[in-house]
Amino acid sequence: MGLRTLVLRVALVACTLGAAAAQLKARCDSKCGNVSIPYPFGTREGCFRDPSFLITCNSSSGFPIPYLRKGNIRVLNISLHPAEMRVSTLVPYDCYYPNGTNHRRKSTLTLKKFAISNTKNKFYVVGCDTYACLIGNDFATGCVSVCSNLTHMTNGSCSGVGCCTTTFPQAIRNFNLSIGSYENHTHVLAFNPCSYAFVAEDGSFNFTTQDLLNLHKRPTSPVLLNWAVDNQTCAHARQNSSSYACKANSECYESEAGIGYLCRCKEGFKGNPYLSHPDSGCRDTNECATQKLCSMRCHNLDGNYTCSCPPGYKGDGYIHGSGCKFPFLEISLGISVALLVFFMLLSTLYWVHRQRTMKKLRRRYFEQNGGTMLQQFSQGQGYSERTRIFTENELKSATNNFDESRILGRGGQGTVYMGILPDKTLIAIKKSRVGGDPRQIKDFINEMAVLSQINHTNVVKILGCCLETEAPLLVYEFVDNGTLLDHIDPLKNEFSFSWETRLRIAAETAEAISYLHSYASIPIIHRDIKSANILLDHNLKAKVSDFGASRLVPLDETQVTTVVQGTLGYLDPEYLHTSQLNEKSDVYSFGVVLVELLTGNKVVEFNRPEQRNLAMYFVSLMKEDRLWEILDKRVLDQKNAEQLKEVAFLARRCVRVKGKERPTMKEVAMELQGMRAMEKHPWVKGEDPMSEESEYLLGHIPDGYEVASTSNSVANDSIQKQIASEIANGR
Structure with a gap:
């Protein structure tokens, strides 16, 4: 067979599948009345996965009403996630009349790939002379409700007086209801002629004393069913690719009700995981259009997304990450260095330029704070001993960043603070009140030069100075008893x-x-x-x-x-x-x-x-x-x-x-x-x-x-x- 023939056959198969999918979509009803019918459910042949998922749409009353399969279980709602179906079931009763007649309505429910939810339903029994049993293939549970009058009953309470309730096991697919009376309601006939027993969705029934007389006027109750696409586990289902229900971009998971497996779209996809059609199956979710996930640029991927920043920005682009930031500091620094190198005509080697710049900066601060004047005093007076040079950080740490509580006093030349060095030595630090005032700086340097020469027990000793600040700081021994x-x-x-x-x-x-x-x-x-x-x-x-x-x-x-x-x-x-x-x-x-x-x-x-x-x-x-x-x-x-x-x-x-x-x-x-x-x-x-x-x-x-x-x-x-x-x- 030639290559051309093979290509034609592949194209024909694709067209046929596409046409079949289009025909399937066109002839399958998505709703019955006001109830949506999603696949694997369907209303006609070819629209459901198997007969268990048949929904009969009955329009005999003039309005379409869906029923499960071909029975009389009315469907109220179907959801894929969670895999649940809400149905309407008859309320059974056993009534006695004064003339001695008896009237009963029984209830039997038989399911296949469905199970009554034991977490979202309850078994209710209503009556003052009533017992009822809920019987399945391998279980039985019951409840007794008795009372002699209406005195001890409380509306909204199902604690055994007029009304009782109980739960039942998981994965119940069918059951029979049996209702009985101990004395045929003889003593309570006036206000309670009937016994009632039914399974109902939790929260749908709220007991009142009026229910003892006329609950039979409520013909049905809602029941929540769990369903599974098949009664196999995911591991077994994957082995048979022809019957495996989970289509492209979906994954298999076990039913919480323990009745089989289900399918769901993978993260980043949405749609019906049981369909392979691109318009109905699991299709990619455009996170960029539905959510604000990126700070600047969002890129939608198949089942995912990614963020990025425009050229010149830094960061990962994610809102909950580092985002996108324009590097103002780096650009400013680069421009400053480039201009500095250009105007100062220094060496192209950055290390040399850095060293020269720092040397000039240190010299400028030294001269600004009177360092030259201090040198002249020292050389002119023959003074050779050096006092300690403190850093600004050392004095900030010693005074708690020159906190107001550390002020000892204010004088004509500045403010005096108490400081504590790391070795617990107490010091006094004089700080100029007017930063950059030439006269203030001159007075400080003068005091430094004078005290540097003095060594007398009755003269405050100077320990050092700091020239790293806008105005110099002088450090003395601490004298602790005031003036x-x-x-x-x-x-x-x-x-x-x-x-x-x-x-x-x-x-x-x-x-x-x-x-x-x-x-x-x-x-x-x-x-x-x-x-x-x-x-x-x-x-x-x-x-x-x-x-x-x-x-x-x-x-x-x-x-x-x-x-x-x-x-x-x-x-x-x-x-x-x-x-x-x-x-x-x-x-x-x-x-x-x-x-x-x-x-x-x-x-x-x-x-x-x-x-x-x-x-x-x-x-x-x-x-x-x-x-x-x-x-x-x-x-x-x-x-x-x-x-x-x-x-x-x-x-x-x-x-x-x-x-x-x-x-x-x-x-x-x-x-x-x-x-x-x-x-x-x-x-x-x-x-x-x-x-x-x-x-x-x-x-x-x-x-x-x-x-x-x-x-x-x-x-x-x-x-x-x-x-x-x-x-x-x-x-």
Whole structure:
């Protein structure tokens, strides 16, 4: 047989099959009345798989009604998935009448490839003198319902009083119903002449007491049947290809009712899995048209789909995946690098270009934060020791990203934060308030240069700096007990520390300033000595801080001309008028601190009627022999009266208007240390401590006041109460 003949025969067979399929489709009814008839069901020969699936469409009543096969089981609905058929069956009954007659209606159901669903149907029995049995080939089940009146019945309840219900086994293909009465309804005939028993779809029947009398008016009940295309397993069915029901793009699965196998379309396909016709069988589902699955491009495949991104986009294209994203960052970076290479005319090798760029960037930050100035300070002063260089991340971690709760205080040059290093070391970090301000940066670098030279126990030690930020950060040792101002201000601390402690703090502070003036490698003028810049550690040891305004004085000069800078009330009046800064400017500021220690008053008080400036007010009272009126009552006592007088005279010398009349800080420190030594080792013992000098210091004590004796505890309590009373009255 030639090739041409073979091709013609194949084409003829294809045409014949296509014509047959077309004829089959054309002559098979898809509906009977309002019930759809899907294959393997059919209404005529050639339209169903086998006679078990015959649906008889009866139009004798004027409206088409479908019945299963050629019987009287009316079909209400057919579905392929799930494989179910809803049918209508008669409600059997057994009725007794007063004249002694009896009327019964029996019910028998016989199925082949169908089974009554045991999960979606129930067996109901209704009556007050009723028992009924549901009997099959290999099973029997029953239910009893009795009652004597309507009193104990509840509508909607089938618990055995007037109505009872039960279930039955799986895969029942046929059954007989048997109904009986114990006493022929003799005692309940008035309200229940009949017994009823029927299988019905779960939820289709809701018992009421009216059903006892007229349930026979309900002739039928819906029953849900399971069906299978054949009573074989999938494994056996596949062995016989000629009878295998599952067509192209479908798969076989076992019936949940245990009565055979069924077919369904594979995932990505829809249609009737029992047909091979392309219009009716399992055909591809166009997911791209029915669902939003892709972010940009969707490609329908046979039984599936795939997503993609347009050229230039990145991602898998799936909505629930990475989607499609335009690589703005990569393109921007590429353009930036290309432009940078082009305009800077650097080497074409990226590594070389990267190294040069990073070097310039590091140099720019270094110069911006005063690194060059810091180098000049270090080289010019012969300072070789290096402080630690902290990274920005280290200081952020130490301060919880500079959280507000870590702020210790705010000063003229910036904000101070508390930090905790990984080794649990506490540090203080000064951060500029105005980033990028040249003056702020200059003050920070100045403080770095000054503190780098100082090694004194009463000067706050600098630990390092950070130059990676917009403004440099300075790192100090942490001093944990606040400032001197916090302890002597009666508004902040009612119970201040003793005079002995105040004197020691004054002596330590004086030694630190004297060291700056006389013993540092280059003399240093602090320029902002005040009680708020004297910190106290846990042992109340004094620590001089805040060197942002300090100035180095060349060895061949005694004073420098600068822009006036300091704090109101502590500012040297001579420096204020001449702008000539020298060591005596710090002496004046320290003298004001001594006055604060003696009086506990504010340096500038606008509500003070006599004199707003504390130093001037203090000097005027001393000239009038009224010193007692301003001294802090919390430290005034017999045993320190002479010492208070000496410190008061020293403070008055320090705050003289003319700088040349003030003592040097070295002299001040020596005098204070001498007073402390006298306190520890008095020259004269046993004498009356209240000498003429003490009386001169106190001047004339007003009536009603007296100085407490150290040997009289009652007097001590009295003077403390009087002092508290005077503080409350504004004295």
